Amino acid sequence: MLDINKIRNNPNEVAASLAKKGCIVDFTELLSWDASCRQMKSEVDKMKAERNSVSGQIPKLKKAGQPVDEIFAKMRELGDAIAEKDKEINELSDKVFNFIAGLPNTPDDDLLSGEKENNQVIRVVGEKPQFDFEPKNHYDLCTKLGLIDYERGVKLAGNGYWIYRNKGAILEWALLNFFVEEHLSDGYEFILPPHMLGYNCGFGAGQFPKFQDEVYWLADEGCDRKKGHFMLPTAETALVNMYAGEIIDEAKLPMKFFAYTPCYRKEAGTYRSEERGMIRGHQFNKIEMVQYAHPEHSMEAFEELVAKASRIVEKLGLHFRVSKLAAGDCSASMARTYDIEIWIPSMGIYKEVSSVSNANDYQARRNNTKFRNSKTGKNEFVHTLNGSGLATSRVIPALVEQLQNADGSITVPECLRKWTGFDVIK
């Protein structure tokens, strides 16, 4: 949610910033709603002040035995006028709220405008592995080694679902254990949130109302989504709403969390044959990091999250790069996003394994998460940041493809062996 004051004071600047994301807005109508809303409010306030003061006098007049019928009649008229005006004000302020709630976050000033093609690679780690044999793709590798059962996954739940089996399940769980250990040692608090969330969480995270149709809704609660539950598409949706409506002690910032959850996504219409396998599924495992940061330090928090996500991939010994996303490629809620992209040999491209973002105060405004700033003495919105750390469904394909051997086996990264109990998958 953007700050209405910012739009009032610099509408052109905000519009220009949103344009970098490809969002073209005209604020003239909004500003006229806002102006008349404020004017009416001040008028109705005066009317209410009068009602309050007269109401205070009525018992005294009654005690003094003076007639009050005339005053009652007048006050009834005043009350009706107040009610009418209040109704208009509510309608207008709803319009204003809905307009602003539908706007994406403004990107940070240093981002390039435009879409994917303007993403900048800012760091490359490792090199593309060279094979002196014909490398296999992860679908074949996982299938042949019995790690993933794609066909039976489809049997259970349809296209876009798979089953981890045997060493595949062990490897998956080892990755999660490894990530958990990394985050714990960095002092992050481990959270296991509900997987089904209420509408307010989707709104607070900035995913609703726009992306309501991209998540799974539970049907048994009827059609009213405001009352129902949806399956979380990322743990961020839960983590970022934990302190909604609260005022956080400034001394506790930054607060650092990570959560493990499966992520449930419809991914409607995004399936492509090249993404066969586990690149894009309706359910995948992810560990998500979230920080609640003091606005003055949110950039440091951002860098920390990028470094953490990178370090994990690095420890796995996989080749990847870090891209700074152009404004239009950042998701709606985010002011800044860096992607950790991992090399998938069979596809010949880099695929996102982690997306680290700073929402600034966009999410905190939507769900009212504040802290008391000791410098200003005022309650201000915190900054929320999130980053995957990591999504396994993209790691496994990269891992099996990058670490495959001529004999069709896969070398298990050193850091996972204490969890897997084996060095090679044959």
Next chain:
RNA sequence: GGAGAAGUACCCAAGUGGCUCAAGGGGCUCCCCUGCUAAGGGAGUAGUAUGGGAAACUGUAGCAAGGGUUCAAAUCCCUUCUUCUCCGCCA
């Protein structure tokens, strides 16, 4: 799922229509007092949102949330949410 009770500020809590624009405690902050501590005395304490004002200050909203009744609602009515107790069901 059924029945009942409750929700007031940082905490406890009074308050069944108007001198309550929420009493009284506790806590917290400041001051006084005693050599220190304990005890005691005094003052302050509604967080928030929003309007006006250069500021001091001030208007409005707000007693779980949203509606309604009324000249007037913490108080009466309706809906929803949450918590607790009992019953039922259940991994």
